[in-house]
Amino acid sequence: MLRNYFKIAFRNLVKNKVYSSTNIIGLAVGTLCCLYIVLYVQDQYSYDKQHLDVNDIYRITTLWTIQGDKGNWATVTAPVAPAMKNDFAEVAQYTRIVPDLGIDHHLLRYQDKALYEKDAVFADSTLFDLFNFHFEYGNPKTALSAPYTVVLLKSTADKLFGLENPLGKVITIDNTNGKHDFTVSGVVDESLGKSHIQANLFMSMNSGGFGDFALHNNSWSGANFVISYVKLQPKTNVAALDKKLPAFLKKYGDEQLKSQGMTKDLHLEPVRSIHTSPGYKGVELTKPVSPSFLYILLLIAGLIQVIACINFMNLSTARASKRAKEVGVRKVTGAERTDLIRQFLGESLLLSFIGVCIALPLLIILLPYLNQLTAADISLTFLTDYRLWVVLASLVMITGLLAGSYPAFYLSGFQAIKVIKGNFTNHISAAGIRRSLVVFQFVLSIVLITGIIIIYSQLSFIKNKDLGFDKDQKLIFSFHTGEAVAKLPGFMADIRALAEVKTVSRANNSPGQMVLYDMHLFRAGGNMTTAPDASFIEADEQFMNATGIRLASGRDFRPSDSGKIIINESLAKSLNLTVASAPGTRVYSQRGDGSPMNFDIIGVMKNYNFSSLRDEVKPLFLTYSPDTGSKLIVSAASKNYTALLDKLETIWQKDFVNTPFDYAFMDDDVQKQYEAESTLGRIVNSFTLMAILISCLGLFGLAAFDAEQRSKEIGIRKALGASVSGIIQLLSKDFLKLVMVAFVIATPIAWWSTNQWLQGFAYRVPVSWWMFAIAGLLSLFIALFTVSFQSVKAALMNPVTSLRSE
Numbered sequence: 049m050l051r052n053y054f055k056i057a058f059r060n061l062v063k064n065k066v067y068s069s070t071n072i073i074g075l076a077v078g079t080l081c082c083l084y085i086v087l088y089v090q091d092q093y094s095y096d097k098q099h100l101d102v103n104d105i106y107r108i109t110t111l112w113t114i115q116g117d118k119g120n121w122a123t124v125t126a127p128v129a130p131a132m133k134n135d136f137a138e139v140a141q142y143t144r145i146v147p148d149l150g151i152d153h154h155l156l157r158y159q160d161k162a163l164y165e166k167d168a169v170f171a172d173s174t175l176f177d178l179f180n181f182h183f184e185y186g187n188p189k190t191a192l193s194a195p196y197t198v199v200l201l202k203s204t205a206d207k208l209f210g211l212e213n214p215l216g217k218v219i220t221i222d223n224t225n226g227k228h229d230f231t232v233s234g235v236v237d238e239s240l241g242k243s244h245i246q247a248n249l250f251m252s253m254n255s256g257g258f259g260d261f262a263l264h265n266n267s268w269s270g271a272n273f274v275i276s277y278v279k280l281q282p283k284t285n286v287a288a289l290d291k292k293l294p295a296f297l298k299k300y301g302d303e304q305l306k307s308q309g310m311t312k313d314l315h316l317e318p319v320r321s322i323h324t325s326p327g328y329k330g331v332e333l334t335k336p337v338s339p340s341f342l343y344i345l346l347l348i349a350g351l352i353q354v355i356a357c358i359n360f361m362n363l364s365t366a367r368a369s370k371r372a373k374e375v376g377v378r379k380v381t382g383a384e385r386t387d388l389i390r391q392f393l394g395e396s397l398l399l400s401f402i403g404v405c406i407a408l409p410l411l412i413i414l415l416p417y418l419n420q421l422t423a424a425d426i427s428l429t430f431l432t433d434y435r436l437w438v439v440l441a442s443l444v445m446i447t448g449l450l451a452g453s454y455p456a457f458y459l460s461g462f463q464a465i466k467v468i469k470g471n472f473t474n475h476i477s478a479a480g481i482r483r484s485l486v487v488f489q490f491v492l493s494i495v496l497i498t499g500i501i502i503i504y505s506q507l508s509f510i511k512n513k514d515l516g517f518d519k520d521q522k523l524i525f526s527f528h529t530g531e532a533v534a535k536l537p538g539f540m541a542d543i544r545a546l547a548e549v550k551t552v553s554r555a556n557n558s559p560g561q562m563v564l565y566d567m568h569l570f571r572a573g574g575n576m577t578t579a580p581d582a583s584f585i586e587a588d589e590q591f592m593n594a595t596g597i598r599l600a601s602g603r604d605f606r607p608s609d610s611g612k613i614i615i616n617e618s619l620a621k622s623l624n625l626t627v628a629s630a631p632g633t634r635v636y637s638q639r640g641d642g643s644p645m646n647f648d649i650i651g652v653m654k655n656y657n658f659s660s661l662r663d664e665v666k667p668l669f670l671t672y673s674p675d676t677g678s679k680l681i682v683s684a685a686s687k688n689y690t691a692l693l694d695k696l697e698t699i700w701q702k703d704f705v706n707t708p709f710d711y712a713f714m715d716d717d718v719q720k721q722y723e724a725e726s727t728l729g730r731i732v733n734s735f736t737l738m739a740i741l742i743s744c745l746g747l748f749g750l751a752a753f754d755a756e757q758r759s760k761e762i763g764i765r766k767a768l769g770a771s772v773s774g775i776i777q778l779l780s781k782d783f784l785k786l787v788m789v790a791f792v793i794a795t796p797i798a799w800w801s802t803n804q805w806l807q808g809f810a811y812r813v814p815v816s817w818w819m820f821a822i823a824g825l826l827s828l829f830i831a832l833f834t835v836s837f838q839s840v841k842a843a844l845m846n847p848v849t850s851l852r853s854e
Contacts, residue, residue, distance in 0.1 A: 071360050074742045075403030078356030079443055080410050081738050084418050085349035086439055087426050089342045095242045095323035105178055106286070106316040108132070108276045109328065113311045121272055122328035126262040128314065129276035131300055136292070138284045143178050145245065145275040146170040146253070146262045147331045148223070153528040153710070154249065155222040158208045164528065164708060165204055168221075168249035169333070170259025178279050179245065185215045186234025192252040199234035199250040221249070222529040224678045225257045244322045246334040268301025269308040273331060277319070290316055308568065309577030341728060348735050351492050355742045357450045358485045360396060397448035404444050421730050423723070483786055489743045490790035490827055491797070496736040497823040498798035502815065503729040506806065509813040510722055516656025517559050518596025521687065522714035524558050525680040532704055533678050539703045540680065546695055548686040553594035555587035556677040559658055560717030563668070569635045569647070571623055576638055580622035582615075582667035583658070588674035592653065594681045602631030602651025609672040614651040619667035627652045647671065660721040661811040681714070744834045780835045787831045791824040798823065
């Protein structure tokens with residue numbers, strides 16, 4: 049019986065080639081988009097799934113407030129995790145990870161091989177007790193127990209050792225903290241599963257640097273840079289443990305926190321949710337993805353699939369008059385309504401199945417492009433995942449039933465006697481539903497087009513907004529070893545001699561990069577409890593000149609300005625100083641051990657956006673430190689970067705023998721802060737084009753059907769002298785009216801949704817009427833172009849042909 053239904057369905061599809069091909073292409077494109085987005089979202093939620101016992105592991109996070117400024121931090125102070133292990137029976141074990149702060153690259157040497165690697169961390173010896181990393185070499189229980197031992201990521205080990213067994217080999221790790229020998233104690237392969245803990249080097253905590261600092265630090269207020277995890281006993285009531293943390297924090301840190309004017313709250317966050325929990329301050333080991341971003345993608349996927357289903361419904365009900373006699377004859381010969389419903393649902397399921405069969409190979413072919421579009425790394429291994437085939441089967445069933453349900457019940461409801469006598473007329477209700485569905489399609493299309501316009505307007509606004517500094521024609525050089533830093537003065541002197549170089553500045557940070565260091569400052573008569581928190585950058589006297597940061601009052605740094613600082617306007621306001629009165633004021637702070645510090649303000653710089661435009665400009669100051677920075681900011685006088693870089697590389701190779709030439713452009717660093725928005729823009733752009741393509745296919749099919757239905761009317765009008773343009777106008781105006789209705793409905797929806805997205809930016813482009821007008825005009829043009837093709841074809845037809853057939 050089922051085979052007969054599909055046999056009849058297949059025969060009907062072949063018989064109606066235009067109708068079938070239009071639906072199949074629409075369903076295939078919709079399925080392709082839907083399937084890839086589902087794979088992408090599933091990939092983002094797959095992080096940390098390789099850690100078998102991860103359900104009992106939680107990251108400790110901090111909500112802390114200073115002077116009314118609140119922040120959620122993914123990091124805590126060093127003693128928190130060990131104290132929780134000591135105080136709570138619910139905590140079975142803990143581990144901590146300390147990023148090597150301020151060090152971008154590490155120079156690794158083994159025999160005659162040398163390479164730079166990023167993402168090195170210090171870790172407690174218990175790291176691999178908690179997290180089930182896949183070890184190729186070494187014992188996870190003891191890998192980080194001994195001082196100066198290191199576990200390498202497999203890709204790093206392969207570069208250094210090739211096929212050689214790396215265990216026990218000694219490598220040199222050279223960075224701005226010094227040069228040390230490390231013994232390789234393990235190799236882990238992260239290709240077997242994704243983790244939010246992404247690092248190329250895991251160094252034992254007791255190996256100097258920030259790791260050793262964390263081991264011996266007992267501050268509960270400062271040094272909030274330790275990523276800490278606890279493993280709980282099975283069946284622990286996490287909510288109950290969370291409620292014990294305020295008293296725990298008061299027990300150990302109350303005095304220190306009060307002295308700093310700070311309040312803190314500790315919370316436990318499940319490891320499984322870390323990758324999809326953005327918004328935390330502090331250092332993250334991998335960039336999290338926003339759930340709202342994933343929901344937007346799933347919404348787009350669903351909308352595209354709905355548009356494809358709408359096409360099917362529209363074309364099926366539009367063709368009802370063509371199939372009315374078929375229904376009547378089958379009913380007269382004994383077919384029940386349920387038989388007809390099964391037949392029409394069989395046709396839609398078959399179409400959906402064919403669409404999936406086309407979409408899957410297309411997905412395989414387009415996978416590299418789609419990965420580039422979304423900045424993902426989905427591989428063909430998804431074909432071996434049974435869940436894919438469940439998704440495909442679900443898509444076939446849901447799409448087939450959704451698309452075919454209304455046509456099936458509508459067509460099967462015709463009265464046999466009437467349609468056989470030729471008294472069939474298309475129901476007004478069906479025509480109204482078709483028009484409503486066309487309106488719905490174009491509402492979605494207009495909302496998506498408006499989204500594209502506003503996303504790209506915001507990105508253009510970000511790119512062109514005056515950030516308070518000059519990011520163009522700026523080269524950033526980073527130096528990653530103590531030996532290279534020691535040679536910086538000579539290199540600076542050499543490149544200053546180049547005619548193509550205007551200014552060279554040495555600092556520990558450059559605009560567009562995260563400012564890692566902060567300090568509390570207060571005026572005379574104040575204390576740390578009332579002191580505002582301010583980020584700070586160590587820089588020389590050329591920093592403001594090189595970056596184009598402008599002074600609001602006072603003066604710039606001069607040589608021998610030790611103990612002098614330049615504050616921004618936000619910090620002046622936080623200190624209750626005016627821009628004019630701030631220069632000459634002395635401010636104070638305290639070190640972690642309580643010893644006093646003081647600085648003299650010599651100038652106030654205008655606010656510049658040292659972080660992204662998502663945030664208001666926070667307090668910041670520059671401190672004069674010409675000999676400590678490991679970055680050079682080079683302001684170029686020439687736009688001929690090829691020639692300039694050739695000269696700079698020649699000088700580099702002379703001053704830094706056997707050291708890779710490493711540079712970046714400041715404007716690129718600034719733009720990297722908006723990778724998520726750029727990715728969203730590319731995705732919405734591409735998938736909106738897909739949605740418009742599907743909508744056009746449906747409109748094309750409906751226009752073809754409309755022209756066919758009105759062929760006699762067109763023939764008579766032409767015989768009576770109607771012009772081609774008049775016929776085109778006649779056939780097009782009804783569809784264009786529907787697009788206008790869609791525009792009226794879509795505008796408030798698009799305004800609300802885009803405004804919600806823009807709320808994530810402290811500085812945002814104003815939403816203007818022209819953005820919606822362009823979206824409406826584009827939709828109108830697309831509809832007119834699509835319909836006109838069929839309208840022109842019908843208008844040019846010889847009227848004798850259509851009238852003779854009558």
